[in-house]
Amino acid sequence: MLTTILTAPVLAAPGVIAASQSNGELFLLAGPGGAALLYFTLWRYYRNTDKSHSFERETRIQGQPITGSDGKVSEVTGTRSKRINGANDTDHRERVQRLP
Amino acid sequence: MTTLPPPGEPRPLPPPPPTIDTENKRLDDGVNRCPKCGSTEIQLRPSVGMLVCLFCRHEWAEARLDETVANGDLSALQGTTLGSGAADIDTGAGTLVTMKCGGCGAEVVVNTAGQMSARCHWCRHVLTVNEQVPNGAVPDAVLPFSITHADAVAKITAFAGKRRMFANRAFLREFRPENVVGVYLPYMVIDSRASADVSGFGEIETRRYTRGTGDNKVTYYDADVYQVHRHVDFTVDDLTIEASAERADQNTSVNTNNVINTILPFDTENAVKWNASYLTGFTSEKRDQDVSHMVPTLENQLLSIARSQVASSLGAYDRGVRWEQERLAVHGTRWLAMYLPVWLYSYHHVERGKGMVHYIAVNGRTGEVMGSVPVSHARLLVAALAVGTVVEAVVIAFLAAS
Numbered sequence: 146m147l148t149t150i151l152t153a154p155v156l157a158a159p160g161v162i163a164a165s166q167s168n169g170e171l172f173l174l175a176g177p178g179g180a181a182l183l184y185f186t187l188w189r190y191y192r193n194t195d196k197s198h199s200f201e202r203e204t205r206i207q208g209q210p211i212t213g214s215d216g217k218v219s220e221v222t223g224t225r226s227k228r229i230n231g232a233n234d235t236d237h238r239e240r241v242q243r244l245p
Numbered sequence: 246m247t248t249l250p251p252p253g254e255p256r257p258l259p260p261p262p263p264t265i266d267t268e269n270k271r272l273d274d275g276v277n278r279c280p281k282c283g284s285t286e287i288q289l290r291p292s293v294g295m296l297v298c299l300f301c302r303h304e305w306a307e308a309r310l311d312e313t314v315a316n317g318d319l320s321a322l323q324g325t326t327l328g329s330g331a332a333d334i335d336t337g338a339g340t341l342v343t344m345k346c347g348g349c350g351a352e353v354v355v356n357t358a359g360q361m362s363a364r365c366h367w368c369r370h371v372l373t374v375n376e377q378v379p380n381g382a383v384p385d386a387v388l389p390f391s392i393t394h395a396d397a398v399a400k401i402t403a404f405a406g407k408r409r410m411f412a413n414r415a416f417l418r419e420f421r422p423e424n425v426v427g428v429y430l431p432y433m434v435i436d437s438r439a440s441a442d443v444s445g446f447g448e449i450e451t452r453r454y455t456r457g458t459g460d461n462k463v464t465y466y467d468a469d470v471y472q473v474h475r476h477v478d479f480t481v482d483d484l485t486i487e488a489s490a491e492r493a494d495q496n497t498s499v500n501t502n503n504v505i506n507t508i509l510p511f512d513t514e515n516a517v518k519w520n521a522s523y524l525t526g527f528t529s530e531k532r533d534q535d536v537s538h539m540v541p542t543l544e545n546q547l548l549s550i551a552r553s554q555v556a557s558s559l560g561a562y563d564r565g566v567r568w569e570q571e572r573l574a575v576h577g578t579r580w581l582a583m584y585l586p587v588w589l590y591s592y593h594h595v596e597r598g599k600g601m602v603h604y605i606a607v608n609g610r611t612g613e614v615m616g617s618v619p620v621s622h623a624r625l626l627v628a629a630l631a632v633g634t635v636v637e638a639v640v641i642a643f644l645a646a647s
Contacts (some may be wrong), residue, residue: 172644174566176637184629191408191618194497198485198509200546205482207319208554211596213475215600221468222447229448229468232565240545241445244572 201237262445264332265314267385267581269307269518271481272375277522280301285348285371288525291390291609296522307517310386319480322438322577325536330385330519331433340380340531343603343631344372357382361521364550375523381431381488381532381600384395384514384582387495387523390609396609397588398422400573400614404605413619416592416603426591427609429524429584430505431532433539434513437481443472447562447568468564475555483513486530486542488582493542501604501617508608508615511585515610529584536580548573560633586610594619 189195233239277287284300296302314328340358347352348370349638354372361382363375374383401422409417417460420492452467486491487506517523528535548571559566586609591602605616 157277160611163334172640173637175640176633178631179636181346181401182445182637183290183632184625187411187625187628188620191411191620193507193615193617194485194503195637196507196615197495197503200484201550203510204484204550206550206554207480207482209478211475211477211555211558212419213473213555213558215447215471215473217469218446219470220451221470223465225463225465225480228565229446229562229567231567233568234556234559234566236563237556238545238551240442240548240571242570243548244442244570 259330259629265326265328265385265579265581266520267310267314267328267330267553269375269573272373276639277520278373279373280305287371287522288387291393291629293311293393294389303366306389307520307523309514310516310518312513313518314581317579319436319438322436322480322579323632324536326577326579327536328385328579330383333537334381334533340344340382342374342380342382342415344374346370346372355466361524361529367472371400371525373525375521383519384431384532384584385519385599387429387584388511388513388516388586388610389517389523390527390586390588390589390610392607392609393580394425394427395586395611397425397427397609400607400612401408401425401590401605403576404614406435406615407577408618410471411566411620411624413621415596416594416619419592421591424590425588425607427527428587428589429527429529430492430587431530432485432581432583432585433488433536434516434581435484435486437482437484437543437547437575438479438577439481439547440476440478440557440574440576441548442474442476442572443552443555443570444472445566445567446560447473447566449561449639452605460571460628466564468589473559473562473564475558477551479554480511481547481548484543485511485512485513485585486539486546487510488534488539489530490533490538492530493534499601501602504604504615504617505587505606508587508611508613509517509596510605511592511608511610512514513557513583516583524584527586530583544573544575547575574601591597592619 247519252630278285279287280300281303282298284298286299286517295306297304340356342355342357344353346353348365349368351365351367353363353365353372357374357380362371364371406421414551447508448468448470450466450468455462455464457463492502495506497503588607588609590605593600593602603617605618607614
C-alpha cells in the first residue's frame with residue numbers, strides 16, 4: 146500500500162515516463178523502499194526481536210584442531226550468482242539434515 | 246492393560262546417571278542462622294555479594310560451588326552427570342512445602358512457586374527452603390545479585406530513554422522504572438564434550454567476466470565445486486540454557502522472552518552453594534524442565550557451536566559453502582541447576598486486542614541490558630512517509646535533470 150501511495154503520482158509525472166523505460170523504474174522504488182526500510186529498522190531497534198544470546202562466541206569453548214577433506218567434484222560456468230546456491234556457512238543456527 | 250514381556254534373559258535396568266551431591270546440609274533444618282549472633286534475619290547485600298545479618302550486621306558468604314564440587318577435566322568428560330539439584334522433577338511433588346520451625350516447632354507452609362522462605366507466624370523465625378525437595382525449586386547453586394536496584398533503574402531508564410520518540414505513548418506515560426523486580430530465573434548450566442561432522446559443497450571462483458554493453462552489462466562467474474567435509478572435537482564450559490518452559494519459548498511474535506535470553510552469559514563460575522537467604526527480598530521462578538526435555542536444545546546449540554568452529558577453515562571458499570548434512574556425537578555432559586539473577590521491568594501492552602508483556606531485562610551480574618519497547622505505529626508511519634517522500638523527490642529531480 147505504501148508503495149502504491151508513493152509511486153502512483155510519481156509515475157504519472159510527465160518527463161519521468163521516458164526515464165522509466167530504462168533503469169529509471171528502479172530508481173523510483175528508492176522512495177517507497179527507503180520508507181519501508183526506515184520503518185522496519187526503527188521498529189526492530191525498539192522491539193529487538195532479532196536479538197538472542199550469542200552462545201557460539203560468548204561461551205568458553207575449547208576446540209581441537211579441525212580436520213577434514215576437500216575434493217573437487219565439478220565446475221560451474223557462466224552463473225550470475227555471486228555466492229553458491231543455498232550458502233549457509235555463516236548461518237550457524239540453520240539446521241541441515243541430521244545424520245545418526 | 247499392560248502385558249509382561251516374553252520370557253528370556255533378564256536384562257538389568259540402566260544405572261541412574263551419577264549425581265554430584267550439592268545439597269547444603271548445614272541448612273537442612275530450614276533455619277539459616279547468623280554464624281555470629283544466631284539471628285535468622287538474613288538477606289543479600291548486592292553491592293558486596295554477601296549475606297548480611299540484619300540484627301548484628303555480620304557479613305558472610307556461602308562457598309563457591311566450583312570450590313566444593315570437583316569439576317574435573319572437561320576433555321575427559323564421559324556419560325551424563327547431574328547435580329543433585331538438577332534431578333528429574335517428581336510430577337507428584339507440589340509447590341507447597343511444609344517445614345517444621347526450628348525455633349518453636351510449629352508447621353509453616355512455603356509456596357515454592359514464587360518464594361523460598363516464610364516467617365513462622367508464632368515465633369517470627371524466618372524459615373528458608375534449603376532441602377532439595379523433588380519439585381525443582383531448590384537448584385544446585387545460586388549466583389547472587391551484584392547489580393543493585395538503583396543501578397538497574399538507571400540502566401533501564403537509559404535504555405528506554407534512547408527509545409522515546411517512536412515509543413507507544415501509553416508506555417511512556419506509565420513508565421515507572423523503579424518498579425523493576427529482581428528475579429532469580431532457573432537455568433541449567435551444562436559442561437559438554439562432543440564431536441561433530443559436517444559435509445556439503447563449497448565453491449571457489451575461477452573466473453569473472455562481463456558481457457553486454459551499456460546498461461545491459463552483466464557479470465558472470467565460473468567456479469570450481471568441491472565436496473567439503475569437516476570434523477571437530479570440542480568441549481563447552483558452562484553453556485547456559487533456560488530451565489523453565491515458559492522462558493524457553495522465544496517466539497517473538499507472541500512474547501519477548503528473547504530479550505532475557507540476550508543478556509546471557511553470567512559469570513556462573515562464581516555461583517555459590519544454595520542458601521535460600523540469597524533470595525530474601527527477591528522473587529524466583531521454579532524450574533519445570535528435566536534434563537531429558539532440554540537435550541534437544543543442548544544438541545541444537547552444540548551443532549551451532551560446531552558449525553561456528555569449522556567456519557575458520559573455509560577461507561578458500563570465496564563463493565561460500567552450502568552445508569547439507571551434519572552429525573553430532575555427545576560424549577559427556579554435566580548438568581547443574583542454577584538460579585541466575587535478572588532485574589526485570591515488565592509492561593503489558595495490548596495491540597489490536599492482543600496482549601504482550603514487553604520486558605526490559607538487566608543482567609544482575611554484568612549489567613548488560615536488553616529490552617522490548619512497544620512502538621507507536623502512527624509515529625513510525627509518519628516518519629517513514631516523510632523520509633520516503635524526500636528520497637522520492639530527490640530521485641525525481643535527478644531523473645528529470647538527466
